[in-house]
Amino acid sequence: MESTEDYVELIDDLIRTQGEARLVDLAERLGVSQPTAGKTVARLQRDGFVTSEPYRSIFLTERGKSLADAARERHDLVYRFLLAIGVSQDTAERDSEGVEHHVSEETLQAFQRIINSSDKA
Amino acid sequence: MESTEDYVELIDDLIRTQGEARLVDLAERLGVSQPTAGKTVARLQRDGFVTSEPYRSIFLTERGKSLADAARERHDLVYRFLLAIGVSQDTAERDSEGVEHHVSEETLQAFQRIINSSDKA
DNA sequence: GCCTGAATTTAGCCATGGCTCATCTTATAC
DNA sequence: GTATAAGATGAGCCATGGCTAAATTCAGGC
Numbered sequence: 001m002e003s004t005e006d007y008v009e010l011i012d013d014l015i016r017t018q019g020e021a022r023l024v025d026l027a028e029r030l031g032v033s034q035p036t037a038g039k040t041v042a043r044l045q046r047d048g049f050v051t052s053e054p055y056r057s058i059f060l061t062e063r064g065k066s067l068a069d070a071a072r073e074r075h076d077l078v079y080r081f082l083l084a085i086g087v088s089q090d091t092a093e094r095d096s097e098g099v100e101h102h103v104s105e106e107t108l109q110a111f112q113r114i115i116n117s118s119d120k121a
Numbered sequence: 122m123e124s125t126e127d128y129v130e131l132i133d134d135l136i137r138t139q140g141e142a143r144l145v146d147l148a149e150r151l152g153v154s155q156p157t158a159g160k161t162v163a164r165l166q167r168d169g170f171v172t173s174e175p176y177r178s179i180f181l182t183e184r185g186k187s188l189a190d191a192a193r194e195r196h197d198l199v200y201r202f203l204l205a206i207g208v209s210q211d212t213a214e215r216d217s218e219g220v221e222h223h224v225s226e227e228t229l230q231a232f233q234r235i236i237n238s239s240d241k242a
Numbered sequence: 243g244c245c246t247g248a249a250t251t252t253a254g255c256c257a258t259g260g261c262t263c264a265t266c267t268t269a270t271a272c
Numbered sequence: 273g274t275a276t277a278a279g280a281t282g283a284g285c286c287a288t289g290g291c292t293a294a295a296t297t298c299a300g301g302c
Contacts, residue, residue, distance in 0.1 A: 001287095001288075003288080003289075022249080022250095023249070023250065023251095024248085024249060024250085032289085032290075032291095033290075033291060033292080034249075034250070034251090035250090035251075035252085035253095035290090035291075035292085036289065036290055036291070038250070038251065038252095039288090039289075039290090040288085040289075043287095043288080043289095054250075054251075054297085055249075055250060055251085055296095055297060055298065082228060082231070085231045085232075085234070085235060086231050086234065087227055087228050087231050088227065091225050091227045091228060094225065095223065095224050095225050095227075095228045097223075098222075098223025098224065099220055099223050099224065101219075102216065102218075102219025102220050102223060103216055103219070103220065104212050104215065104216055106208055106209065106212045107203060107208050107212060107216050110203070110206045110207050110208050111206075113206070113207065114206060122257095122258075124258080124259075143279075143280095144279070144280060144281095145278080145279055145280080153259085153260075153261095154260075154261060154262080155279075155280065155281090156260090156261080156262085156280085156281075156282080156283095157259065157260055157261070159280065159281065159282095160258090160259075160260090161258090161259075164257095164258080164259095175267085175280075175281075176266095176267060176268065176279075176280060176281090
């Protein structure tokens with residue numbers, strides 16, 4: 001599931017920045033209705049990525065946390081890569097979202113090389 | 122729809138290389154069952170990208186053809202870009218599939234610049 | 243302590259994109 | 273010309289990821 005990563009990544013982010021992850025914020029940030037966000041969170045819980053009790057905020061399990069970490073790392077790498085090749089910040093934010101789920105390790109490594117060489121320059 | 126582009130691109134390719142596009146080949150190349158391919162083709166027809174009659178091969182409409190052309194162009198650009206940054210042919214083929222639907226014009230232009238400068242080198 | 247508004251959940255709908263199993267056409271070999 | 277195999281459809285199932293509308297719970301203000 002592609003959206004699994006988006007959700008855990010965002011939940012992690014919300015916990016860091018807001019102290020907790022609420023459905024209403026998830027829905028807003030993902031541009032989705034609250035019931036939709038709720039349904040997805042239920043799936044995440046079923047699959048062991050989060051824990052949540054009715055009317056309470058959402059927590060990541062160990063499994064969810066490590067998925068979130070990996071996703072953020074990849075996301076970040078793609079984002080920095082896009083900046084390095086001269087894409088605007090706005091576009092880099094939007095496109096890195098789309099791209100991060102579809103690139104292999106090998107391609108990520110190539111991205112990293114580009115970042116490195118543009119750092120040196 | 123993301124798969125719309127994959128389908129018209131492949132249909133175009135099959136017509137070029139095989140002379141015609143048959144469901145069975147679509148299904149095989151996309152790694153999908155024939156009924157699934159059939160259902161998608163029905164949708165493509167509903168949306169005006171292809172014409173097809175029962176038990177006959179599939180044709181692209183004007184609309185389908187121009188979508189296929191645009192998709193192939195983008196696909197090709199991403200593919201050449203990946204090669205240019207040192208990704209293997211195999212991976213470039215797989216990843217360009219995934220990436221082509223998620224990059225903006227701006228990013229594609231950045232890709233083109235990289236291709237150009239590596240051509241010169 | 244209750245009322246009200248915000249957050250959440252429930253119910254029920256839809257499209258896409260998958261599948262299997264069964265049936266029906268079509269084309270080919272004989 | 274007919275049997276058979278390949279190709280295409282049909283029927284019916286499932287999960288994901290969307291939505292709206294309605295009901296419920298929770299929390300804060302008074």
